[in-house]
Amino acid sequence: MSEHYGKVALIGLGLIASSMAWAMKRAGMATEIRGYARSAETRETARRLGFCDVICDSAEDAVADADLVVLATPVGVMGRVAETIAPHLKPGATVTDVGSVKRTVIEEVSPYLPETVHFVPAHPMAGTEHSGPDAGFASLFDNRWCLIVPVENAPEDAVARLERYWQALGANTERMDPEHHDLVCAVVSHIPHLIAYTMVGVADDLSRVSDQEVIKFSAAGFRDFTRIAASDPTMWRDVFLTNKGATLEILGRFTEELFALQRAIRTGDGEQLHAYFTRTRAIRRGILQAGQDTDKPDFGRIEVKR
C-alpha cells in the first residue's frame, strides 16, 4: 500500500497522535493504525471518532506486529511506556516519539529498547493550544517542520524512512542533534509558553484589584500573546522538568533583557527603548538575514544558530 510502514501503533491518543492518524488516512499510508491511550474515556472517544482502525486496551496489544511505533504521550511517561512495550516489539520495527524535548526522552527510552528495533526520535513543530483525541486534524503538519533527532549509530535507512514518512504527512524535515534541538525549542517554544502562562497569571492577579478590568478590556495583543497559555498543563509541566538546562539558560537571558528594559523605563531612557524595539521589530519581520547582519539577535549570540 505504501513505501512507508504497514502497521502503525500510536501510544497516547491526543492532539498529535490523532492528527498523525488523520494525515495518514488522508495520504493512504498505513494498512492498519492501532491506538492505545491510558484512560478508558480517551480510548472510547478515539473509537467513536474513528481515526484508528483498532483501539486496543493495552499498549502491548497495540505494538505487537507494528512496523512503526509512535510514542505520543507527555514526555514524562515515555520511559515507562517504553519499558512496558519493549518485550512486545516486532524485530525490525522503528520506534519513534513526538516529544517536545529530546535529550531526556532519548536517555529514558533508549535503555529499554531491544537491539532488534530502531529508535528514531522526532518532533513535529506544529500544534495548537487544544489537546485530546478530538483536537486533531489532517492538515496540522502541512508545510510545518518536523525535526528528526537520530540517536548515535542509528541506521541511515531507518532515519531516511522516517523522514519520508513525515514528508508524506505534509511536513518538511530537518535533522538536529538532541542538545541543539532542546536549546532551539527552549527559545522558540518553551520559554514563550512560560511567559504566556505567567502573563495570564499576572493579569488575573491584577483583575482581583481592578474588578476584572484587565480581562474585560484585553484586546488583540493580550489575546494573541496568551493563546498558548491555554495549552495542556501536564504536557508543559513535563517539558520544563525534562528540559531544565536549556529552559533555565534561556530564562536567565530573558530576565537579563527584561531587567535592562525595566531600568530603561525607570530612568526614562527612551533612546534605549526605541533602539531595542527597532532592532527586535526588524528581527521579527525577518529583515535581518543570518550571516549578513553585524548586529545579530541575542539568540544568535548564545549560539542557537549554528
Ligand SMILES: NC(=O)c1ccc[n+]([C@@H]2O[C@H](COP(=O)([O-])OP(=O)(O)OC[C@H]3O[C@@H](n4cnc5c(N)ncnc54)[C@H](O)[C@@H]3O)[C@@H](O)[C@H]2O)c1
Ligand atoms: N500540543 C502540541 O502543540 C505539541 C506539538 C508537538 C509535540 N508535542 C508533544 O507530543 C506529545 C503529545 O502531545 P499532545 O498535544 O498530543 O498531548 P495530548 O494531551 O493531546 O495527548 C496525550 C495523550 O497521551 C495519553 N497518555 C498520557 N499518559 C499515558 C500513558 N502513561 N500511557 C498511554 N497514554 C498516555 C493521554 O491519555 C492522551 O491521550 C507530548 O510529548 C508533547 O510534548 C505536542
Ligand SMILES: O=C(O)C(=O)C[C@]1(C(=O)O)C=C[C@@H](O)C=C1
Ligand atoms: O501553536 C501552538 O499552539 C503550539 O504551542 C505549538 C508548539 C510551539 O510552541 O510552536 C508547541 C509545542 C511543540 O512541541 C511544538 C509546537
